[in-house]
Amino acid sequence: MSFTNLGLSEPLLKAIKEQGYDTPTPIQQQAIPVVIEGKDVLAAAQTGTGKTAGFTLPLLEKLSKTQPKMHKKQIRALVLTPTRELAAQVAESIKTYGKHLPYTSTVIFGGVGINPQLAAIRKGVEIVIATPGRLLDIAGQKGIDFSALECLILDEADRMLDMGFIHDIKKLMKLMPQKRQTLLFSATFSADIKALAEGLLNDPILVEVARQNETADQINQVIHFVDKRRKRELLSQLIKVKKWKQVLVFTRTKHGANKLTKELEESGISAAAIHGNKSQGARTKALAAFKANGIRVLVATDIAARGIDIDQLPHVVNYELPNVPEDYVHRIGRTGRAGKSGEAVSLVCIDEHELLKNIEKFIKLEIPKVDIPAFRPDPNIKAEPIQNGRGGGKGRGTSGKTSRNKSRSSGSREDAKSSKSNRNRNRNK
Incomplete structure (x- = not known):
C-alpha cells in the first residue's frame, strides 16, 4: 500500500x-x-x-x-x-x-x-x-x-x-x-x-498495532550485571571499545543525569544532559547537537526524553533501570525504529534485580544476560533500597496507581500540573 x-x-x-x-x-x-x-x-x-x-x-x-x-x-x-x-x-x-x-x-x-x-x-x-x-x-x-x-x-x-x-x-x-x-x-x-x-x-x-507490553523484534536487548560503583566505567568502555557514535542513556534522576554527564566528559566522551531543571533553550541545543552527531551521548530522564524522535538511533542504554516496567518499553523504543535494527543495553546492579524481574514479566521475555568478566559483580555486596526516580519505590519496582501518584510529587513532572502557584510562576518567566 x-x-x-x-x-x-x-x-x-x-x-x-x-x-x-x-x-x-x-x-x-x-x-x-x-x-x-x-x-x-x-x-x-x-x-x-x-x-x-x-x-x-x-x-x-x-x-x-x-x-x-x-x-x-x-x-x-x-x-x-x-x-x-x-x-x-x-x-x-x-x-x-x-x-x-x-x-x-x-x-x-x-x-x-x-x-x-x-x-x-x-x-x-x-x-x-x-x-x-x-x-x-x-x-x-x-x-x-x-x-x-x-x-x-x-x-x-x-x-x-x-x-x-x-x-x-x-x-x-x-x-x-x-x-x-x-x-x-x-x-x-x-x-x-x-x-x-x-x-x-x-x-x-x-x-x-502493538500490545502494551510488546517490544520491537528488531531491538537487540542485553543485560550486563555490574556493581553500581562501576557502571560509569563499564559504560565508557562499551562506548569506546565498540565505537558507539550516538548513544541515548537513561538515568532515574536529574542529579544522576548531571553527574553521569560530567563523568563521561571527564573520561573524554562528549555528552550532554536533558531534564526538567534545564532551560528549554539548553534542552533544544543539546538535542540538536546529539542529532547532528556533535555529541556522542545524550543523558536523559524518562519525562525529558518523551518526544525525542531520532531516525536510526543505534543505541539506548539503561544506566539505571526504571521503577515502572512500562518505562522500559518506552525507553528502548527510541531505537529499532521504522524497520531499522537497534541495541538496548541495560547495566543492572544488585539493587535492581527485582526491577529486572518485573520488566521481564511485563514484556514476557527473558532478556539475554552477557557476562563481562572484568566487570563481574562482587558477590559480597548486598542490595540497598532504591530511593529516587519515577515511582519513588524503595528497592522494588512498582506499577499502577501508587507509582503514578508518587511520580506526581517526585519532581520529575517538567510541565507540571497547573496549580495556582505554577500558573503564577509561568507568567513571570
Missing part, C-alpha cells in the same frame, strides 16, 4: 514524497482513513511507529476539505501533548506536511515566556499544539477561544495521566464544544486509558 491509497490530497502527497516516504506504517494505514472520515479514534501505538504522521496527515487533509465554522483564523484543531519536546515534534510534523497548505499553527508550552504565545493566538491561528498546564494558564487569562474547535487530539495520553494532567485536561474539556472529533493516542490500553476514553470519545474506532 502507498500513501496515494489513503485519501490524501496532492499537497500532502507532495510533502510526503519530499520527505522520502512512500509506504505508510501500519498505524498510518489504519488511522488515516478513519480520521479523514471524521470518526473518533482510540489508538495504541508505541514510539517509533509513525503515529505522529498518523494523525497530523489526516488532520491537515480533513481541515482542507471542510470550511471553518466561523472566521478563518479561529482555532480549529488542538493537539495536547505531555512534554515540551513532544509538542515541538508534533509542531514540526504539522509544519513539514502542511508546507503546501495555507494553515497557520503555533506551539505552546511552559518554561518560556507566555506573552509571545498569547500574541500568536490573538493574531489568529488554526492549529494549536500545547502542553496542558500552559494552555490552562492561557485559558485562565481568557487568551484562547475554543468555540470553533473541530478536532481534539490527545497524544501519549498514558503519559499525561502518569504526569497528573487529568485534572487539567478535564478543565480544558469544559471550554470546548461537545460536538467535535476526538483522537486519543496512547502507548497502552490500560484501564485508566479506557476510562478516560469512555468520557471523551464517541463510538470510537479502535486502532492497535
